[in-house]
Amino acid sequence: MKNQEIARALHEISVLLEVEGKDKFKPRAYARAARSIESLGEDVEAVARRGELESIPGIGKAIAKKIEEYLDTGTISHLEKLRKQIPIKVTELESIPGVGPKTIKLLYDNLKITDLESLEEALNAGKLEGLPRLGAKSIAQIAEGISLVRGGMSRTLLAEAMDVASRLVEYLKQSVSITQIDVAGSLRRRRETVGDIDILVNSPSPEQVAAAFVSYPEIGEVIVKGDTKVSIRLKSRLQVDLRLLPAESYGAGLQYFTGSKDHNVRLRALAQQKKLKLNEYGLFRGDTAIAGRHEEDIYDQLGLQFIPPELREDHGEVEAAQADQIPALVELSDIRGDLHSHTDQTDGSNTLEEMIEAAVQLGHEYLCVSDHTKNLTVANGMDESRILKRIDEIDEINNSGRWPIRVLKGAEVDILPNGELDIDDSVLSQLEVVTVSVHTMMRMDRAAMTERVCTALESKYAHILGHPTGRLLLKRPGIDIDLEDVFEVAKKNNVVMEVNSYPQRLDLDAGNIRLALRSGLKIAINTDAHKTFELDNMRYGIFQARRGWATASDVINTRSVKDLLPLLKK
Ligand SMILES: [Zn+2]
Ligand SMILES: [Zn+2]
Structure with a gap:
């Protein structure tokens, strides 16, 4: 688009x-x-x-x-x-x-x-x-x-890079005969931003692949054109490296070029302990390759469970794989609904009906409509009377049976600088999902900000903490806050942490998701969609949650609405 x-x-x-x-x-x-x-x-x-x-x-x-x-x-x-x-x-x-x-x-x-x-x-x-x-x-x-x-500067948002990569992959597939093609590197590991794109290809006619690659319409310049590696810079300034691999070492190349560097260092050391040698061409005993064609075989021969690319950062995944304890990470197909979305009632672009229709198309069982509240004047936030009107509207929609989906009554409620919520308890008590977020006064010092958010979590009606740090990737750092304190208070008050799927947010980040889960918290993966097509961003939140080692049971919106709502009770 x-x-x-x-x-x-x-x-x-x-x-x-x-x-x-x-x-x-x-x-x-x-x-x-x-x-x-x-x-x-x-x-x-x-x-x-x-x-x-x-x-x-x-x-x-x-x-x-x-x-x-x-x-x-x-x-x-x-x-x-x-x-x-x-x-x-x-x-x-x-x-x-x-x-x-x-x-x-x-x-x-x-x-x-x-x-x-x-x-x-x-x-x-x-x-x-x-x-x-x-x-x-x-x-x-x-x-x-x-x-x-x-x-x-030299980095690109994951979502943008994925779009660029999939267009390029499609183009190559259309242009020449290709046996195998994969995107490797940090993009395959689903890092939130990537520096460049790595594409691996196995083809019966590698010269033709290289020729097609350098005549890609979006190309800016050719950096290197060799027999096995071609590098280009696109008009968008993003660099793409294409590697042409033979079938017998394709899996080894995929493993090697997926990285991370630290993960690969660990694997090579493990190979050495077993008197083997691991490189981009294969896993060798002496001169004999014992694995190389398929990536899974490399892990298998090293005595490891297969490690999903999202975990390959040397953050304990090698030890977990040795002990057969790689978790079954959450997948997009586990998601049953979305708990954070906006409409044209506030700063969204689509009507309530359009958002519902789009959520139905995605197969969601429920959609929580969570428009902004009155403190956020730039977004035309709702006051109590508008929220009450909205509640009636949603009740009517649910009762009408017009759509095969449950619309949940929610709001994204502003956390005021003193930690109070900007909406009266008597109204909050009538909502099913209350997400609380910091949108204003984002430059408070760490102690005051931590206090502010913790106070909000103690509210009887705060269910989910929205985009907990408020960072915008490549644009602004998050608020200064002690998340360990926040997680502790959240645990006491049964508040769920959001993983926001918005490509610029992806907040919490992977490390903090893991910390939250270790603190005994649950997460909600939400799109925060402001337009119908943004409901489709769920996958980016899933990638991020996977990078944070989350399983389906860690994520509340993998549950049916019947099982979900009791989890939000205080
Ligand atoms: Zn927000
Ligand atoms: Zn929002």
Whole structure:
């Protein structure tokens, strides 16, 4: 789906027009159109095919034309022209927290800053001080943002990388004859962000595979083209390494290139103890390969249970495999419902009915609708009377039998800075699933933040702690909080920890999921969907939960609604 790409392009036009400064209204029109496409509840291409682009709020004839141009050609000529006139790397600069269109214009007009590098130079030279409308606090925020972006610059979100990889795999399969193809590396281990993509192929005609690979339409440049390894950089800057492997060592290559490095070091040491040698070509006794064709055989010959890629981090999985104690990790097919979703009642894009319909399509047995509450004014959070109205609406839907799904009455309730919830107990008591989350005042110190969240968990009606650290991957670190304390209080108060499937969140992270489970807590894997198609993000939460060693019984929403609801009782 190209919604996000198009929204980005329209937004970039709005910023460049703003910098150009010729017209007051056009930048706003493009910004509005970008937001409209970004929050559109369906594929913009489908809308275009129906000829209904202009029915989208904020999209007039001129912008509709540009969207069509993008869908046809992958770019917008107006944008290309603006980029030539004003060489600002908008996306790069805006990736820095605290830098928006106004700041970009200010930096360009006064200091001719066009990208991250020139901004960093100006910052280090003290040139930002003394700029109009840019206080010391903003400058400090920009400095912090730059180091965050620098740290994550070469990384891509798992969800995005998986999309790129599966398109490329499809393309190769269509183009040439392939016997086996796998994506390896950190992507196969489902790390939350990845540095590059590794693709392994076995084919009767490796030269043709390499040729097809370097003529992939999304390619930016060829880095290396050898007989067994070809590396390219895509237009999106992401690097992809293709390795051509013979069938007899395919499994060994898959094991080797999946990693992690630390996991492989452990395996090689284990092989040595058994007087064997393990490398990317196979497992050898002397010169004889005793495994290599299939990855499972390598583990088997080393006396290990098969280790799922998500666990291969040398975090105890080798010992567990030796003792036959690798858990049966939770799978997507175990999930029976979703406990966190939003509608257009607050900041979601789709109606209640559309969300329900989409959850039915996914085969869910239940969907909890958990819109925001009144403290979150930017999301048009609900007050008590709106929640009560919502409860009636849901009762009516459930009683009507219109959909073969149980809609659960919920809310994502704001945790106020003092730890109180922003909704009255008399209303909370009527909800079936109350998720409590921190959305505001995220920069409190560790002691105060821990106290704040722990107080909230003590509420009689807090069932689930939503996205417990509030981090946004590659964008902002989480809140400063002592999760061990939080887990202890959660255990006492029977509060479930959320694993949020939103690709930018994936919060809790793997280490903390494991810690939560060890503390005796249960988790809920939820999508936090704000659009119908985001209900499909569940798999990313599953990957994360697997990386945290979670089994189906650790996850409350693998249960039927009848078994689930009693688990939430205090
Ligand atoms: Zn939230
Ligand atoms: Zn939410």
